[in-house]
Amino acid sequence: MTSKRKLTLNDILDHRAYERVREERRNEIIEVKRRRRLHLGTVVTVAFENRATMHNQIQEMLRVERTVTDEGVMEELRAYNPMIPEPGQLCATLFIELTSEDQMREWLPKLVGIEKSLVIVLADGSSVRCTVDEQHAEGLT
Template identity: 45%
Template sequence: MRKITRDDVRDIAEYEKIRDHFRRAIIELKKKRRVQVGDIVTLVFENRETVLFQIQEMMRAERIVHEDKIQQEIDIYNELIPEDNELSATMLIEIDDLQVLRQWLPKLVGIEEQVWLRIGDRHVIRALYEPGRSREDKTSTVHYVRFRLSPEEIRAFKDESQPVVLAITHEHYQAEAVIPPEVRRALAEDLVLE
């Protein structure tokens, strides 16, 4: 998947003119890229459009106008764009009650190390994760994971006769979710056979 370049990014004034329309489009797009795994974990699979939206929103929120700072944001967020044989996701621990969240975060240290993609009964892919999101005493509410698939695994993923399941097998949180057909089709478009 092609990375974001400076030419793709609008300045704040130009972005403001299209923001409402772009934001609505991204909200609809993310509905087809979101999978809830159990009660408190959601994975939102990233692509070029979702990453461009994050860059534009960060520039707007932080009032970033200097070229070097804009390029820095592009470089940081480009890390979320998957390669042709990958799926990349932001994994969110979503608990609204702050007291309950504070109880859960210490229990979930290392959760990012226990995320799996299972395709049919032959393929199990462990998520690669960004280090440093968990500390010894608690984890973050946001993690970045990616699944690197072989050509055989990509073919299996695109074969809708086989179920595709996201699983978390952490000591304190076990959950699975079948990826819905609409989401699976959107993600299949991200995967390119070499």
């Protein structure tokens, strides 16, 4: 059974339709993402994802890649739908923001394995250790 929260082919606008609403949607999603972003120090940021952020990500990827086929859209849906959390779940993207070679030399060795060491402490004091999607883990360096 597919969750109603997951995106389908019917949720995705074609290029022309998306271009007509892109600027308005972009302004909306910037505000959504701002409220869902948490800075952890100077170079690490966590962005909590939801259906709206993933919908925007898919539309933007299709735009940049100039994807027009249903199969191409389905490929993006398969890639991003797992990042839409189900009720009672959280899903976040971890960003490491390094802008120079000096920063990379300094920080990358320190941050190896960071994706496995994050813990979220909830309001009731309980904690949840973050897990990494195995398909994404293969692409981490």
